[in-house]
Ligand code: DX5
């Protein structure tokens with residue numbers, strides 16, 4: 001089952017409640033919330049108080065993507081704020097296994113993300129424990145970047161490892177996903193597709209989501 005997770009990074013931040021309603025009404029399964037700290041990535045976006053406010057106006061699944069250093073310091077506050085899935089970057093932390101347990105103990109599903117330049121070997125020991133691996137198909141920091149096609153092989157290898165070992169683990173992709181690239185990542189084995197500019201930049205969000213779902 002393919003799930004679509006529009007990224008509110010490309011939404012109008014002055015009207016976030018409406019922007020979230022727009023994509024959930026249009027059929028999106030998740031709402032992808034990009035948290036950037038200005039250190040792990042050059043940009044700064046939003047923190048847990050914003051998630052807490054959005055939780056009051058939406059019962060959508062909040063898929064929180066932490067692009068922050070020391071993610072272990074942020075988990076409880078995002079969980080309390082109403083996150084459903086919390087994903088941290090392998091490159092931003094030392095004790096991956098401990099952080100996965102910490103996320104689960106907070107009541108959320110746990111994901112680990114890999115930058116395009118990071119090997120799959122970083123997550124192999126965690127596949128039995130994580131709910132999701134996020135393969136970045138751009139370098140994180142900004143919306144609207146070009147899809148990096150070398151990541152398709154990585155997605156494919158991850159898919160086969162998960163199948164062979166019969167793990168219960170989703171594969172999410174994030175960056176440069178549109179109607180064309182979504183086809184490639186779906187074929188490679190991804191099942192949760194993040195899309196920012198391709199959904200929020202489209203005249204009709206429902207149509208864009210349908211095209212990405214394929
Ligand atoms: C990139 C973010 C993405 C971004 C995707 O750092 O993690 O979620 O919003 O935007 P598009 O779909 O425009 O590449």
Ligand code: ZN
Pocket residue numbers: 007032033034065174194
């Ligand atoms: Zn993201």
